[in-house]
Amino acid sequence: MARPREFDEAAVLDAAIRQFWLHGYEATSVRDLADEMGIAGASLYNAFGDKRALFERSLNHYLDQTFRERIRRLEHSLPPRDAIVAFLQEIIKRSLNDKQRLGCLLVNSALEIAPHDEELRQIVATFLREVESFFLRCVTSGQHDGTIPKAQSAEDLARLLSGVLLGIRVLARARPDRKLLEGLVRPVFALLDNAVPAKRLRKARRGAS
């Protein structure tokens, strides 16, 4: 047949993700990309098409590696309410440890390019629905087994959780402050608690641990 690729596609995609993540789409040049990916410009165009197509591949790869992995892992290992709490706490932890202020590539993309590119907007929108339906499954299941109160509809709680998730990521980009982020989610977790007043709950938690 023909000469085979010399590079590992997944590895160079990871490098591309890192560049787009670090500088954003517009501020990343094709030369930066090729250098960091360790391939020549021509190879990049040959293998991925153009800059925009490479970005689309990178974003999809990122969503698979990062978000979908987290959803799978938490949903299969924890009871529904705990999965929600763990999800948000993991996001907070990542935001606080993010010394380079990368933020979240999904959120960054949702703002920088989704509004100017209908196809990418669809990808972002579809994935955001995917996250929301993870929250919805958790809330519905928690309301069934009695660990989450039914005062608010499962749909609205899932919507709120999506919004809070994105809000944390934006806020953390400018103010990576532990008190701020942990305080932000406290009232949300209270909404997921079974109608137990906050004071009694704190006392109960201290007793348990």
Add this chain to the structure above:
Amino acid sequence: MARPREFDEAAVLDAAIRQFWLHGYEATSVRDLADEMGIAGASLYNAFGDKRALFERSLNHYLDQTFRERIRRLEHSLPPRDAIVAFLQEIIKRSLNDKQRLGCLLVNSALEIAPHDEELRQIVATFLREVESFFLRCVTSGQHDGTIPKAQSAEDLARLLSGVLLGIRVLARARPDRKLLEGLVRPVFALLDNAVPAKRLRKARRGAS
């Protein structure tokens, strides 16, 4: 002395805001800016310094015109809890009417350039604290007069409201969906309601209106 300016500084700043808002910082060229502002490139550099300095002026002008105006208006005309509700509803309304998907220049900036420019990050962070302290004043005052429950600390509620505000703006950029945004804030408003179960509250509201 010397020859006077031929353009109105506030007017050309508005045009600059529109360009940065529409395309983002990186994707807006100085030629685009000068054309839309109706001045020559040299005049732009003479009057504002460089592209980055013009952006800083634009952002500050935007924050004054849009956000600070809204905070002043609502805080002086409405009781605290209503001011919070009106603030979020106004953001939702703007997001749904935003045919050009401009989003919010503050949120866009917080993600595109704040992480790469320490001085602009400070401006964004300081303003975000300003918004949070508006929410804090409202919640504290509402908790005092009994219109907002004290189950959650005023600080945490203000933090949550900030996060929800940003979350709405990001979500709306990719999914400008009324059900999503209005559903998102419903549980938040419930947190601000005086421990009245949702069912009784809906009934009471129907009776009142």
Add this chain to the structure above:
DNA sequence: TGCAATATAGAACAAACGATCTAAAATGAA
């Protein structure tokens, strides 16, 4: 009415941009 000072329009600058071309290298099937 000069004169210093600033604003203007438009050309010009080097550098960087996304993308492509050229020619050599590497492969498996015939």
Add this chain to the structure above:
DNA sequence: TTCATTTTAGATCGTTTGTTCTATATTGCA
């Protein structure tokens, strides 16, 4: 071994970028 096919590195394409220069116009003060 030949050949069609693909990948590679590096030069190169025409644009566009942010910024500055040149030359002219316009002002208030002396």
